[in-house]
Amino acid sequence: MTENSDWKFVPGELDEVLSSKGHNALLGQRYHAHGPDWIELEMPWQEQLIGDRTTGSLASGPIMTLMDNATGVAIWLKRGGYLPQVTLDLRVDYLRPTIRGAALIGRGECYRMTSSIGFVRGIAYEHSPDDPACHVTATFMLL
């Protein structure tokens, strides 16, 4: 492994990857925090992302994008580099509606990695990880 090579994963530099263009830029996702085996992204609440006009809770699309990203980034964190991977499957349980006006934080964790597969899980919450709005499990194929 080469130190400081182009592909080396530095959590604090994630925003350049996330917010430069495309769907992630539309959603305004950015780095929030990380630990040894988890990483969090934050997505600000936007009127254009809501799914339910009466409650103002987010549509499932932005939530799935946030969690696809948070769990995928958790694998980069574990592998230490921006290595290619694709999502094989993703399951989201919607535990409760999200809160109008509150940024949503997506936490991803890679709890097992084999030579070809990364197994990940995560939650999304606004204020406390003890009160999650969604729970996610997914697998990624490592390329």
Added chain:
Amino acid sequence: MQQIEVTLPPYADTIGAALDSWNGTMPVLAIDYSENICGNPGMFHGGAVSALLEMAAVAALEADLRSKQSAARLTTLNSTIEFMRPAGETRTFASAMIIRSGRRFANMQAWLWQESRDKPVATALVNILIQPEAPAP
């Protein structure tokens, strides 16, 4: 064939998802490729693919309930998405079928394709809670 309106969330407008056509009684949603839904360069973001699948599932159940005049509030309980092929820069379609629909709960299967319906880009199992609509005040 019935031509019932389907209501999509504001987020659908944001990413350009809309009703394309009807396949029998089932709505077909579609979305054109744009920068707004790009993940890896030249490809749909998996989140946008997931969103269209889930919207297709909800729209299909809503259309079915409306055809039976049983308006209800629908809440997605969970979605499991299987990604099978990359989705490139072309118009993309999604539709869904009811596996089982009861009084309180429906199991839906949705699939998403580009050139041919026989080559799904992704499929989804979507479980939806059905709650009676609150009476008008």
